[in-house]
Amino acid sequence: MSNSPAGAGAAARPAAPILLYDDECAVCRRMARWVRGAARDAAGAPSIDVRPIGEDPEALRRLDPRLDIWKVYAQSHLLMPDGSILIAGEAVAEILRRSPGMAWCAWLFAVRVFGLRPFQSLLNLGYVVLSDVRPIFGCKSCGAPALWARPFAWIVKTANRRTGKGARAAHRPNFTPLAAAGKAKPALQTPPAP
Amino acid sequence: MTHSPAESIPNGRSASRDAIPTLDAAGFKARVLQGRGPIAVEFMSYSCAFCGAMEPVLQQVAETLRSREPIFRVNVALEADLAGAYGIEGTPTLIMFSAGREVGRSVGLAADAATVLEALTAPFASQ
Numbered sequence: 001m002s003n004s005p006a007g008a009g010a011a012a013r014p015a016a017p018i019l020l021y022d023d024e025c026a027v028c029r030r031m032a033r034w035v036r037g038a039a040r041d042a043a044g045a046p047s048i049d050v051r052p053i054g055e056d057p058e059a060l061r062r063l064d065p066r067l068d069i070w071k072v073y074a075q076s077h078l079l080m081p082d083g084s085i086l087i088a089g090e091a092v093a094e095i096l097r098r099s100p101g102m103a104w105c106a107w108l109f110a111v112r113v114f115g116l117r118p119f120q121s122l123l124n125l126g127y128v129v130l131s132d133v134r135p136i137f138g139c140k141s142c143g144a145p146a147l148w149a150r151p152f153a154w155i156v157k158t159a160n161r162r163t164g165k166g167a168r169a170a171h172r173p174n175f176t177p178l179a180a181a182g183k184a185k186p187a188l189q190t191p192p193a194p
Numbered sequence: 195m196t197h198s199p200a201e202s203i204p205n206g207r208s209a210s211r212d213a214i215p216t217l218d219a220a221g222f223k224a225r226v227l228q229g230r231g232p233i234a235v236e237f238m239s240y241s242c243a244f245c246g247a248m249e250p251v252l253q254q255v256a257e258t259l260r261s262r263e264p265i266f267r268v269n270v271a272l273e274a275d276l277a278g279a280y281g282i283e284g285t286p287t288l289i290m291f292s293a294g295r296e297v298g299r300s301v302g303l304a305a306d307a308a309t310v311l312e313a314l315t316a317p318f319a320s321q
Contacts, residue, residue: 055272070240141243175284176242176244
């Protein structure tokens with residue numbers, strides 16, 4: 001499994017799906033680690049290439065000209081070998097399909113009822129909820145929690161302060177502290193010529 | 195200075211479909227420190243959701259101000275030394291320069307064009 005940055009794949013179609021994830025977000029890192037371990041083919045080899053998005057929009061465009069770095073940071077993107085790009089809940093369903101331990105439930109997401117895919121819709125909703133609450137779980141680069149999640153954010157923050165876990169420093173709203181803004185991230189490497 | 199799409203910036207990175215050229219340290223020195231008129235620089239990171247939220251607004255303002263006050267972008271993830279030199283504590287941070295000298299600063303997300311425009315032009319109003 002490659003840990004190389006997003007641009008290291010060149011423009012050719014990937015042999016395996018490529019999952020692009022936000023390396024600055026603790027929740028996303030944990031998910032990426034799970035995918036690395038879970039998504040395996042019949043021979044036990046990794047079936048999904050998991051890569052951090054990085055900070056170079058040109059490197060992403062070299063990977064696929066349709067990729068916009070802001071959109072890729074906003075939602076999980078899975079680049080498929082057939083050239084399609086699966087986003088958010090659709091990407092999650094495909095990852096589950098390719099994970100032997102979870103494949104038992106993956107068929108559900110393809111079930112159609114009156115032309116709709118109710119389980120896929122539920123998964124999409126679950127993705128949005130998780131995405132909205134990421135800031136509550138300590139992702140400082142993920143922005144503010146969604147409006148509906150702000151009371152929960154306040155409860156978690158208050159509880160953390162009371163138990164001494166929360167940061168006591170004054171928090172500036174609408175601002176990503178430098179430590180969470182990719183400060184320590186190395187510059188992307190240009191992929192070597194094939 | 196031009197802001198055409200797919201522009202290749204001397205001493206900077208390419209900025210296709212982008213009204214805000216990205217500068218590296220050498221580009222910053224050439225375009226900002228040695229620049230004369232009003233110049234604004236956004237210190238940002240692509241992984242910063244607040245920067246992403248401000249991006250369309252900043253693009254709109256950059257188009258409006260293109261002849262009066264060029265706006266550049268510095269990615270703090272790639273230009274940590276530059277961020278350190280200007281005491282950047284987080285992103286997004288807008289710094290306004292005149293004759294290579296900082297004359298104003300705006301920290302945090304400004305979600306509407308009027309606020310961004312005010313932040314970018316106010317430091318030069320008295321000049």
